[in-house]
Amino acid sequence: MKHSTAAILAFALSLTGLAPPACADAVHEELPASTTYGDGTASCTTCHDDVHAGAALRGAHGMAGDARSPAAGRGCESCHGPGAEHAADEHAFRVAQTFGSREPETAAARVEACTACHASGAQRHFQASEHQLADVACNDCHRVHEPRDRMLDRSAQAEACVGCHRELRSGMNKYSRHPMREGKVACTDCHAPHGGRGPQMLVEATVNETCYRCHAEKRGPFLFEHEPVQDDCGQCHDPHGSVNDSLLVARSPFLCQQCHNDTRHPGTVYANPNFAANNRVVGKACQNCHTAVHGSNHPAGQTFRR
Ligand code: HEC
Ligand code: HEC
Ligand code: HEC
Ligand code: HEC
Ligand code: HEC
Ligand code: HEC
Ligand code: HEC
Ligand code: HEC
Ligand code: HEC
Ligand code: HEC
Known part of the structure; x- marks a missing residue:
């Protein structure tokens, strides 16, 4: 963090009441880590005010009656590790685990502080x-x-x-x-x-299986199954959003023609000798007739038209 950014951040935090006591000069020093546990929360909240302290030890982490909770154990030091030296002289030591708020800390070390309990x-x-x-x-x-x-x-x-x-x-x-x-x-x-x-x-x-959690009716079994539907819904749908109807990855007829390019009834506009609008390519295109694209239970549903 650049000097000015750090100073501005410290100032901004102090306005929100979230900051430790202002001490902008010390922010950039690389201090040695504390190695001894203090007395958990009490030794920290003397300087780090209630707003900050309160939020960390509220909810699940603040259950003094639950032996597994930080509040019932070492309090702040459950996550931040030993902090006695820091509490005694905050300008000479840091807490063992700063979660990168002081200097970059490896992801592995930050994860370990949580997986100790989780x-x-x-x-x-x-x-x-x-x-x-x-x-x-x-x-x-x-x-x-x-x-x-x-x-x-x-x-x-x-x-x-x-x-x-x-x-x-x-x-x-x-x-x-x-x-x-x-x-x-x-x-x-x-x-x-x-x-x-x-x-x-x-x-x-x-x-x-993920989609069936909510769209169970698409699971079948169907008398006539459409192969790609059984294989992977993602061949036709983009679950993250689409500019086409129904989250489709492409508009019909192009969607269908990605796989069906030589049907017995060509789906191109030119298939119609009058160049009139071809019902295979306009409106719902292929789905004008093939309405049951996810599969059919009709005795004559092998081409998914019912
Ligand atoms: C005597 C006051 C004081 C006490 C007690 C104290 N701190 Fe601090 N703490 C500070 C100050 C001041 C800073 C900012 C230091 C800096 O910016 O160099 C700070 C910074 C931090 C940071 C940010 C990381 C860093 O080193 O900048 C953490 C995390 C922290 N303290 C946790 C704790 C914990 C946990 C305890 C209790 C074990 C505790 N502090 C006790 C004054 C204190
Ligand atoms: C459940 C784990 C946990 C507990 C308990 C906890 N902290 Fe933190 N603390 C963190 C994490 C993680 C960060 C890094 C900032 C973030 O990710 O939100 C952090 C950041 C800080 C910072 C740096 C300033 C900031 O907000 O980025 C201070 C100071 C601090 N904690 C003090 C305390 C004090 C004092 C207590 C006890 C009242 C405490 N923490 C309890 C996990 C914890
Ligand atoms: C701090 C940044 C960050 C956040 C926040 C984050 N991710 Fe990721 N995520 C990554 C990185 C980096 C990867 C590794 C693969 C990549 O670069 O896409 C990844 C991978 C993934 C993957 C696997 C991608 C693959 O190709 O296998 C999924 C799915 C995913 N994240 C979902 C989520 C979801 C859901 C959330 C929110 C609950 C989330 N991520 C929040 C950074 C993040
Ligand atoms: C990519 C973002 C992301 C990361 C990284 C992540 N979590 Fe979560 N975590 C979530 C989300 C989102 C939820 C809400 C779960 C839900 O909606 O099903 C959650 C829920 C939780 C819960 C409560 C519910 C439950 O599943 O038990 C705990 C505890 C938890 N996470 C701890 C952790 C710990 C510990 C780590 C690191 C080892 C971690 N998380 C890493 C996103 C993340
Ligand atoms: C001293 C043990 C301990 C440590 C360390 C710890 N937690 Fe927890 N955490 C708990 C307990 C206990 C619960 C409640 C779990 C339950 O009820 O099943 C909890 C619950 C949570 C939840 C769910 C909160 C909710 O309201 O449901 C999240 C998210 C979470 N922890 C994240 C973290 C992260 C991230 C870290 C590391 C920065 C961390 N915890 C460190 C003990 C801990
Ligand atoms: C958590 C439940 C859930 C899961 C899981 C889920 N969906 Fe949905 N899906 C919905 C809801 C809710 C809607 C909106 C229904 C409405 O608006 O009537 C929806 C709508 C859709 C639509 C129609 C969108 C439109 O614009 O009309 C498609 C297509 C769809 N989902 C495909 C999928 C696919 C593919 C998956 C698996 C990758 C999936 N869904 C997983 C809940 C889910
Ligand atoms: C071969 C392409 C294709 C595959 C694969 C496919 N779909 Fe569809 N899906 C469509 C088309 C086309 C529509 C639009 C139907 C219309 O226009 O009437 C649609 C519409 C939907 C809709 C919204 C309308 C409705 O019928 O409820 C949902 C939800 C849906 N699909 C879910 C799924 C799920 C879940 C899967 C995987 C099991 C899947 N789809 C696989 C082509 C496909
Ligand atoms: C309705 C289910 C569904 C929802 C909601 C969903 N995803 Fe996905 N996501 C998927 C599926 C399915 C894949 C795999 C796509 C594939 O393999 O074709 C995927 C793939 C990904 C990937 C891998 C790379 C990519 O772009 O395909 C990332 C990252 C990801 N999702 C992140 C997210 C995030 C972040 C959110 C929330 C904003 C989210 N997803 C919401 C179903 C979903
Ligand atoms: C990812 C490739 C793929 C996509 C996209 C696709 N299909 Fe299919 N379709 C297949 C496969 C594979 C079969 C089974 C093998 C075969 O008979 O050609 C099939 C079979 C069919 C059949 C029955 C064929 C027969 O001979 O009985 C019809 C009708 C059909 N699809 C219509 C459509 C329609 C309409 C669309 C667009 C909504 C579409 N398909 C999209 C791959 C696809
Ligand atoms: C006007 C109604 C109609 C439209 C629109 C239509 N089809 Fe068909 N399709 C049929 C009929 C009827 C059959 C059965 C023909 C038979 O059994 O001989 C069929 C059969 C099929 C078959 C299976 C037989 C073969 O030729 O392989 C496929 C695949 C197919 N259509 C794909 C498509 C595609 C892709 C589109 C969009 C470009 C489309 N259809 C548009 C009526 C239609």
Whole structure:
């Protein structure tokens, strides 16, 4: 962090009441880490005020009655590690774990401070997940010092994810989209941010199983199945948003013609000798007749026309 930026940040934080006691000069010094535990929260809150302290030790982390909670253990030092020397002389020492707020800290070290307690549940998959392999740490997503962790808020989560996954931001505003902005569908309905069973961190082992969670009627079984539907919904749909109807990756007839280019009834405009609008390419194009593209249970449904 550049000198001026740090000073401005310290000033801004002091206005919000979130900052440690102002001491701008010391910000850039590389201080040695403390090695001895103090007495947890009490030795910290004398300097770090209630607003800051309160948020970190509110909610699940503030359950003094729950033996697993930081509040019942070493308080601030449950996450920040030993801090006795820092509490005794904040200009000579830092706490063991600053989570990168002082100087860059490896993702592995930051993760370890959390997995000390969070080694089970969904987080047990974190090791070897795409996020862990890309050096994304717990606190790159979670905000434990804020009253409401943005990750646990279904309507704020997507915005936080596309902060890094920028290429997906526009999808959320496209003509056809899952209702993510409304918080009705969240990224984590389909993805397991701590690592999942499926490819691309999907919550299920395959794309289709993930979709069937909500679109169960597409699972079948059908008397006549359409191969690509059984294979991968993603061949026709982009779950992140599309400029076409129904999240389609391409408009019909082009969608269908990616695979069906030599049907017995050609689908080009030129197939119609009068050059009049060909009902195979206008309106719903192929779906004017092939209405049951996901599969058919009709005895005569082999070409998905009913
Ligand atoms: C005597 C006052 C005082 C006490 C007690 C104190 N701190 Fe600090 N702390 C500070 C100041 C001042 C800074 C800013 C230091 C700087 O910017 O160089 C700071 C900075 C920090 C930082 C940011 C990282 C860094 O080093 O800049 C963390 C995290 C921190 N303190 C945690 C704690 C914890 C945990 C405790 C209790 C074990 C604690 N502090 C006790 C005054 C104190
Ligand atoms: C559950 C773990 C956890 C607990 C408990 C915790 N902190 Fe933190 N603290 C963090 C993380 C993670 C960061 C890095 C900033 C972030 O990711 O939000 C941080 C950052 C800080 C900072 C740097 C300034 C900032 O906001 O970036 C200070 C100072 C601090 N904590 C003090 C405290 C004090 C004092 C307590 C106890 C009252 C405490 N922390 C309890 C995890 C924790
Ligand atoms: C001293 C143990 C401990 C440490 C260290 C710890 N946590 Fe927790 N955390 C807990 C406990 C206990 C719960 C409540 C879990 C439950 O009820 O199943 C919890 C809950 C949470 C929750 C869910 C909050 C909610 O309101 O439901 C999040 C998110 C979380 N922790 C993130 C973190 C992150 C990120 C870190 C590291 C910066 C961290 N924790 C460090 C013990 C810890
Ligand atoms: C890529 C962003 C991201 C990262 C990295 C991440 N989390 Fe989470 N975490 C989330 C989201 C999103 C949720 C909400 C889960 C949901 O909606 O299903 C969550 C939920 C949680 C919960 C509460 C519910 C549960 O699943 O138990 C805890 C505890 C938690 N995370 C801890 C951690 C810890 C510890 C780490 C690091 C090892 C971590 N997280 C890394 C995004 C992340
Ligand atoms: C701090 C930045 C950051 C945040 C925040 C973040 N991610 Fe990621 N994510 C990454 C990086 C880096 C990768 C590694 C692969 C890449 O570069 O796309 C990744 C990988 C992924 C992948 C696997 C991609 C693949 O090709 O296998 C998925 C899925 C994913 N993230 C979803 C999410 C979701 C959902 C959230 C919010 C809950 C989220 N991410 C938040 C940085 C982030
Ligand atoms: C309705 C389910 C669904 C939702 C909601 C969803 N995704 Fe995905 N996502 C998928 C599927 C399925 C894939 C795999 C695509 C494939 O393999 O063809 C994927 C792939 C990805 C990838 C890998 C690279 C890419 O662009 O294909 C990233 C990163 C990702 N999603 C992030 C996110 C984020 C961030 C959010 C929330 C803003 C989100 N996803 C919401 C289903 C979803
Ligand atoms: C968490 C539940 C959920 C999951 C999982 C899910 N969807 Fe959806 N899907 C919805 C909701 C809700 C709508 C909006 C329905 C409405 O507006 O009537 C929707 C709408 C759609 C639409 C129609 C969009 C439009 O513009 O009319 C398509 C296509 C779709 N989903 C495909 C998929 C695919 C493909 C997957 C798997 C990658 C998937 N969905 C996974 C909940 C889900
Ligand atoms: C061969 C291409 C193709 C595949 C593969 C496909 N779809 Fe579709 N899907 C379509 C078309 C075309 C429409 C638009 C239907 C229309 O215009 O009436 C559609 C519409 C939808 C809709 C919204 C309208 C409705 O029928 O509810 C949902 C939801 C949907 N698909 C889910 C899925 C799911 C889930 C999968 C995977 C199991 C899947 N689709 C696989 C082509 C496909
Ligand atoms: C990803 C490739 C793919 C896409 C896209 C696709 N199909 Fe198919 N379709 C197939 C395959 C593979 C079969 C089964 C093999 C065959 O008979 O050609 C099939 C079979 C069919 C059949 C039955 C063929 C028969 O001989 O009984 C019809 C009708 C059909 N598709 C219509 C459509 C329509 C309409 C669309 C666009 C909404 C479409 N398909 C999109 C791959 C695709
Ligand atoms: C006007 C109604 C209509 C439209 C529009 C239409 N089809 Fe068909 N399609 C049929 C009928 C009827 C059959 C059955 C023909 C038979 O059994 O001999 C059929 C059969 C098929 C078959 C299976 C037989 C073959 O020729 O391989 C495929 C694949 C197919 N259509 C694809 C498409 C595609 C792709 C489009 C859009 C470019 C399309 N159809 C538009 C009426 C239509």
